[in-house]
Amino acid sequence: MQRAFEMAARLLPDRRPDPLLSRTDLVQGKAMARRDGPLKVSGRAPFTQDVVVPGLTHAALVCATRPAGRIAEIEVAEAEAAPGVLLVMTHHNAPPMKAPRLLITLKGASFTRAPVMQDDQIRWNGEPVAVVVAETAEQARHAADLIRVHYDTSGPTPIVDFTTEQGRARRAANVQGERTRIAKGDVDRARQSSDHIVDHGYRTAMHYNAAIEPHITVARWDDAEHLTVWDATQAITHTQMTLADVFAVPVENVRVIAKFVGGAFGSKMVWSHQLLCAGAAKLLGRPVRATLTREEVFRVTGGRTPSSQRVTLAANASGGLAALSHEGTTAIGAQDNGFAEQFTFPARNLYASDSFLVDQHVLELQMPANASMRAPGDSIGSFALECAIDEMAERLGVDPIVFRTRIEPDRNPATGRPFSARHLLETFARGADTFGWDQRNPVPRSTRRGEWWVGHGVAGANYPYIRMPNGKATITVCADGRAIIRTAAHEMGMGTATVQAQHAADRLGLPVEAVTFEYGDSSLPAGIPAGGSAQTAAIIASVTAAAKQLVEILLKLAPRGGALTGARPRDVELRDGGLYRRDGGSGLPYSTLLGGAGRDEVTAEGTESLPLEMMKYSMQSFGAQFCQVRVSDVTGEIRVDRWLGVFDTGRVLNPTTAASQFRGGIIMGLGQALTEEVAVDSRTGRIMNPSLAHYHVPVHADVPHIDVDWLGHPDPMAPMGGHGVGEIGITGVAAAVANAVHNAAGIRLRNLPMTPAQVLPALLETAPGPA
Known part of the structure; x- marks a missing residue:
């Protein structure tokens, strides 16, 4: 299919300019308040939690407490006898359900092909093993607590620790449909003959989307062949296709409704709870609502992979890159989900180098399937790459923005395709002028205010047009x-x-x-x-x-x-x-x-x-992230004081909604940089902080004033000249913070999140000795 697209793209004439693009009287491009705003602030927007249908019942899940093995016995009699209980569903009585189709096929909406309650196997700690349906949610939850599950764990030792098990990693089959490994020139030879080398490892943590609305589904069978589902999904048509395939009914017999969704960021696709809700409704003959608790969101659904990355840059005295290498490993669920996070994508698209190598490996773990989270792959990959670029600029003694002008490519470095539109350097130039970059002291550990070291950082942002x-x-x-x-x-x-x-x-x-x-x-x-x-x-x-x-x-x-x-x-x-x-x-x-x-x-x-234009051209969005930070010499705390993001995303169709998306991405990037980390028990694979009390997303006090700006140059190959703006805001954020921390305190932090536990030892190592 890929080859057919590329052949067709070679024959594709350039898109004729849309006549609307030349007009100056358009409503597009003008700021306009969101139409759904009044509904939401008045409480009249119907979310799935608000759905009430006659005869509605309520489901509660029982999740596995082991990462692998099989179910030896489930004791359900006490739960079945509890007040209000209508049904206890396990693998013994669940209806037949096919394994769901993967989202990447565009024929489904799942991140895993793992069977759902069809056998006695345990695949990760948190996999649902029973569903209790009762007249009220409280009755269902009480009865679920009465179920006892006995496990046979005599099989192979489960693989749950990303840090210690990377020797088992294998090369990914593909990376979002693209080649896993791309090599041009001889990177090793370039390294050996170059004057300046940057070669470091970078680690990023496992993350969860943590949307304000947990995952929730209401399922009703009108008869044996007709299913209606209200669901907090971001893939309505593909959820419909998935459900139809899983329950072997015609797709036109399935209706999925999702009027409003309270945040998703990539996570609200098809997981086991939707299928179990529909399966329980089929068995019971009544509508069922399944609402994941915040803890169950962490156990049942998937988040962003942890990663281990290595970036190697080589440069000569002239200042160009002789070599650029970006390699590493991410995690996927033990049921191969085909979703290897594309952390090498920024390296494929951003900078010119005489030699070039990208390569990705994946490690299968007993964990929920790896899934999308805002700018999957690109956000964590940009952290490693942009930190390395900043360090190389310092080695060369040049400003990091000036260095980027020396390595600006005229074509896509990985594919050789021409860019449909590229204004990356303009975003840096505009941002530097607005931010006051010329006032930055380039000498690390030079500015102090009381206990705080103060510094400034910059990084590039990048996300593909899709x-x-x-x-x-x-x-x-x-x-x-x-x-x-x-x-x-x-x-x-x-x-x-x-x-x-x-x-x-x-x-x-x-x-x-x-x-x-x-x-x-x-x-x-x-x-x-x-x-x-x-x-x-x-x-x-x-x-x-x-x-x-x-x-x-x-x-x-x-x-x-x-x-x-x-x-x-x-x-x-x-x-x-x-x-x-x-x-x-x-x-x-x-x-x-x-x-x-x-x-x-x-x-x-x-x-x-x-979308043949994507095969003929390299179509990317770009940006530049600028920030000012403080680093406490007493506590090791990092505080972000000021932010500016400047973006090249084609024509911006509504400044009000676009600015909100850019800011939202930047705020998620601050969480990635400073606070967010899923803690996994290396013995049992259990997530140890499955709540917003212990998984720390940025709160109001963590977020500075954020300025955003954009160039607005239309991309002639894109419909109405515009690119999507939802993802790019998070890319480059963590790197800009890390680069600012180096400028402030003279320390290079290469692991996320950058917590005081990491900062303080680094400060002590670099502190000057007694006079």
């Missing part, structure tokens, strides 16, 4: 001048409904108030998952395709002998509330076209084209 195929949308134009856009998209707080209404208004020549955007239901035209910063471009492409079909429909409705007689699609355009000849020519409003044909409305459907 447009997933096969998204669909319909446009319904009404005789009264309204339009309705429909697609099975998602609104998780990023402003999808707002931005898409803006685009459709411009596309149809209507005021934005006249456009309604319907989403959140699999009965609507199939959508793509809200992941990879891909949803916005995909919907725009689908709506653009639907608008082309709408033109053809309206031309057929135009009265003979009228203003549009003899016009062909290329002769006309949608504007001013109707269909008109191009270049200011005559035409008819929608009301006249529909009224004359006796129609109240017309509907056109469009399917987005294959």
